[in-house]
Amino acid sequence: MPDILKKQRAKSEYDLRVWCAASSTGEEPWTLAMLIREALGSEVSRWHAGLLATDISTRALNTAYRGAYGQDEVDQLPPEMRRKWFRPRGDGLLEVVPELRSDLLFRRLNLVKEFKFKKPFHIIFIRNVMIYFDQQTKEDLARRLAQWVVPGGYLYIGHSESFGRNSTEWESLQPAVYRRKV
Numbered sequence: 686m687p688d689i690l691k692k693q694r695a696k697s698e699y700d701l702r703v704w705c706a707a708s709s710t711g712e713e714p715w716t717l718a719m720l721i722r723e724a725l726g727s728e729v730s731r732w733h734a735g736l737l738a739t740d741i742s743t744r745a746l747n748t749a750y751r752g753a754y755g756q757d758e759v760d761q762l763p764p765e766m767r768r769k770w771f772r773p774r775g776d777g778l779l780e781v782v783p784e785l786r787s788d789l790l791f792r793r794l795n796l797v798k799e800f801k802f803k804k805p806f807h808i809i810f811i812r813n814v815m816i817y818f819d820q821q822t823k824e825d826l827a828r829r830l831a832q833w834v835v836p837g838g839y840l841y842i843g844h845s846e847s848f849g850r851n852s853t854e855w856e857s858l859q860p861a862v863y864r865r866k867v
Contacts, residue, residue: 689807693807701725701732703737703806704739704833706739707811707813709749711738711750711751714789719769719785738791739791739794755779759771797822805832805835806833809838814843815842839863839864853866
């Protein structure tokens with residue numbers, strides 16, 4: 686993220702678009718929203734920074750949208766993040782603070798079908814979903830994802846995942862991290 690923020694500031698384009706493509710019950714996109722806010726710091730109001738969280742499961746998306754989790758789930762975050770971004774709800778659950786809610790948009794999406802967006806993303810997280818796809822589906826998805834990432838943008842996949850080493854769209858930076866070729 687620091688690389689993208691630096692490039693955007695240099696162009697005076699205060700826009701950051703992030704997609705969590707397999708958001709499941711929301712732990713990852715909420716954490717990403719927290720990290721985005723922390724990275725932007727006092728400049729947060731200057732930026733148009735948002736996160737799209739998609740999943741194929743309506744049930745998982747409903748849980749994600751609620752943004753309420755048990756203590757054991759929230760305890761996985763550093764203490765300062767827990768204090769800053771969660772509030773007790775009264776029923777034993779902790780929910781994300783209201784100001785974070787405006788940063789996320791939840792939508793149902795099937796990754797094996799065609800998808801369209803208004804603008805490309807700077808970063809896509811698609812972790813731990815491609816393990817369910819055959820090799821051809823993974824490669825097709827990698828090509829389609831490249832269409833929706835700005836040149837030089839990033840793709841994060843799960844550590845046990847890959848989509849082949851012959852990609853013409855992506856360069857591998859380290860395990861599970863790719864950058865769209867310019």
